[in-house]
Amino acid sequence: ERERERGRCPIYYYCTGCCLDSGFAFSCSRMETRQVQKLRLARIAAHLKPSPGGSAEWVSLDECRAKGAAPGFKVALLGASGGIGQPLALLLKMNPLVSVLHLYDVVNTIGVTADLSHTDTSAVVRGFVGKEQLEAALEGMELVVIPAGVPRKPGMTRDDLFNINAGIVRSLCEGIAKCCPNAIVNVISNPVNSTVPIAAEVFKKAGTYNPRHLMGVTTLDVVRANTFVAEVLGVDPKLVDVPVIGGHAGITILPVLSQIKPSFLFSQEEVEYLTNRIQNGGTEVVEAKAGSGSATLSMAYAAAKFADSCLHALRGESGIVECAFVASQVTELPFFASKVRLGRGGVEEVLPLGPLNDFERASLEKAKKELRVSIDKGIDFVQQRTS
Numbered sequence: 001e002r003e004r005e006r007g008r009c010p011i012y013y014y015c016t017g018c019c020l021d022s023g024f025a026f027s028c029s030r031m032e033t034r035q036v037q038k039l040r041l042a043r044i045a046a047h048l049k050p051s052p053g054g055s056a057e058w059v060s061l062d063e064c065r066a067k068g069a070a071p072g073f074k075v076a077l078l079g080a081s082g083g084i085g086q087p088l089a090l091l092l093k094m095n096p097l098v099s100v101l102h103l104y105d106v107v108n109t110i111g112v113t114a115d116l117s118h119t120d121t122s123a124v125v126r127g128f129v130g131k132e133q134l135e136a137a138l139e140g141m142e143l144v145v146i147p148a149g150v151p152r153k154p155g156m157t158r159d160d161l162f163n164i165n166a167g168i169v170r171s172l173c174e175g176i177a178k179c180c181p182n183a184i185v186n187v188i189s190n191p192v193n194s195t196v197p198i199a200a201e202v203f204k205k206a207g208t209y210n211p212r213h214l215m216g217v218t219t220l221d222v223v224r225a226n227t228f229v230a231e232v233l234g235v236d237p238k239l240v241d242v243p244v245i246g247g248h249a250g251i252t253i254l255p256v257l258s259q260i261k262p263s264f265l266f267s268q269e270e271v272e273y274l275t276n277r278i279q280n281g282g283t284e285v286v287e288a289k290a291g292s293g294s295a296t297l298s299m300a301y302a303a304a305k306f307a308d309s310c311l312h313a314l315r316g317e318s319g320i321v322e323c324a325f326v327a328s329q330v331t332e333l334p335f336f337a338s339k340v341r342l343g344r345g346g347v348e349e350v351l352p353l354g355p356l357n358d359f360e361r362a363s364l365e366k367a368k369k370e371l372r373v374s375i376d377k378g379i380d381f382v383q384q385r386t387s
Contacts (some may be wrong), residue, residue, distance in 0.1 A: 008056060068305035072099030072123070073311055076141040076180075078172050079111050079148025080127075081105035082243060083296035084188065084303070088147060089116055089125075091304035096124040097311040104122065104137040105148070106130060125262050134172070138179035142314065143371055145307055146172055149189040151294035154286055164380050166198055170300035173199045184310050184346050185214050187325075188303050192216040193249040193371055196325055196335055197378030205386060212346035215310075216325030218248045218337045220302035224281040225255045228274055244323050245338045245353060246276070246367040247374065253279045258357045272360060326364050333368060 053340075075092055079085045080103035092098055093116055101123045103109050103116070113127025128137035138144065149165035169189050174348050176185060189195045196216040203209035224243035233240070241261040246254040255278045256270055266274070277284070285295040306322055313320045320342045328336040339351040356364065 001096055072097050073142045073314060074100040074102070074103060074140055075143045075145065075307070075311075076102040076138055076183075078104045078144065078146045079189070080135070081108040082146055082147060082149075083151055083293050084147040086247065087147070087297055087300035088269070088303050090119070092145070092302060092307065093119055093121050093123050093125055095304070095308055095311065096122060097308070097315065101125045102128060102137045102141065102310070104128045104134060124311055131171075134175045135179050137182075140174050141180040141183050143186070143307065144176055144180065145186045145188065145303060147188040147299070147303065148172060151296070153294070154291050156286075161190050162194050162377065162381075165191070165195060166378070169195045169198050170202055170382060170385075173202040174206070177203055177208045181208035182210075183213065184302065186217050186310065187215065188217045188299065190248070191374060192218065192325055193252060193335075193374035194378035194381070197375050198382055200327065200335075201379055201382035203360070210346070211327035212348070214326065215306075215340075215347065216248060216335070216337070217306050218244060218253075218304050218325050219306040220299050221248060221253050221255070221278060221281075221337075222323050223298065223302045223305070225274075225278045226279050228281075229257070229260065232266075232270060232274065243339055243354075245336070246364065247337055247371045248325055249374070250279055250370070251363070252367045252371045252374070254360065254363050256354070256356065256360055259362060268324055268359070270372050278328060309342055310346075312344075313348075314344055317343055318343070321351070331368060333371055333375060336371070358373045 026187070042324060068264070075098050077085060077089055077092060082105065085103075089112065090102055092101055099122065103113050103125060104127075105112075107129065109127040109129040113125055117125050128134070146169065149168050150161065159369050169187070170239055173185075176183060185199065187196050189197055193216075196214065199214055200209060200211070221244040222242065225244050226237045226240045229242055230237035230240045239262070243256045243259050244253060245256060246252045255275055257266055257274060278371065279355065282295050283300070286293075306324070309320050309322050321339055323337055323340060324340050325335060325337040326347050327334060328338065330336055330338055330350060331351055338353055340347045341349040
């Protein structure tokens with residue numbers, strides 16, 4: 001206060017206290033004040049333009065908010081600028097269990113990051129663009145979500161998707177194996193029946209494969225099943241739980257309506273109608289959008305829901321059960337979608353299929369034949385390029 005009265009400290013609100021032999025006094029300078037202001041600006045901007053060395057000119061990331069704003073997990077979203085990626089990025093940013101959110105894509109990521117960074121949630125978001133920044137995006141991540149790839153268009157088959165998306169998933173998984181080999185990996189990129197086996201083969205080649213950490217996201221099939229069944233029953237979808245097993249394409253999607261909760265007895269006509277609609281839900285959206293896109297919003301919702309379950313499991317919560325396409329021994333196939341119990345280590349247990357009725361058993365045999373072809377196609381894709 002005496003220094004202020006003498007005119008030496010006109011901006012005394014930014015003073016720092018120092019202890020002198022003669023007592024307490026306050027000292028500061030205009031330069032110190034400018035440094036304080038720069039520090040604050042750096043904390044605001046550091047997450048928008050991450051540098052390779054991890055530091056800005058006047059502040060280290062070790063000292064700034066961009067290192068992580070709240071207790072939680074570090075999550076990377078690969079394919080963040082796409083139709084699924086952008087709404088999914090928003091939903092992940094809203095999740096209180098996410099402390100750091102890395103957004104990666106080959107284009108437009110900086111703009112998406114700038115936009116998303118204005119939302120007042122705790123997670124810190126940072127953007128990475130181009131192949132040269134993939135490793136920086138993945139370093140130290142605990143959960144990696146992959147919606148990267150092209151969407152389905154009218155007339156496009158799953159094979160058409162495979163020819164484009166297989167290489168994308170392979171490249172991204174090579175980065176994961178190098179930079180965050182212990183991360184939980186959620187694969188959304190279609191065709192999931194083939195891209196999950198591709199990811200597994202890449203991790204095996206790198207010596208980092210842990211089947212408990214790799215999961216194909218089939219939650220959209222469950223979300224659709226719950227919604228469509230609720231419409232027939234005239235109840236809130238939140239009250240309905242329909243397990244969906246098999247795979248994530250066409251007839252490989254098998255809703256087990258006999259195990260619905262709460263229990264309900266459907267007519268054969270209702271079973272056939274619901275099964276067909278659930279299996280063709282993606283086509284329904286593609287046709288309704290008339291060439292302008294595929295199921296992006298519902299997929300983002302489903303992926304965020306599954307990622308949230310993974311994060312709660314990583315936190316140590318128990319009793320978390322979801323359907324997912326994983327390495328499995330419930331059938332003779334190496335991968336299969338069914339209920340799994342999640343925990344700190346990823347997939348803690350693949351649950352049995354439970355009792356199936358005659359219709360479901362017949363449908364399962366048809367699903368397994370097609371699923372086998374898709375799985376082998378993914379495995380062969382990687383093995384043929386490494387032999």
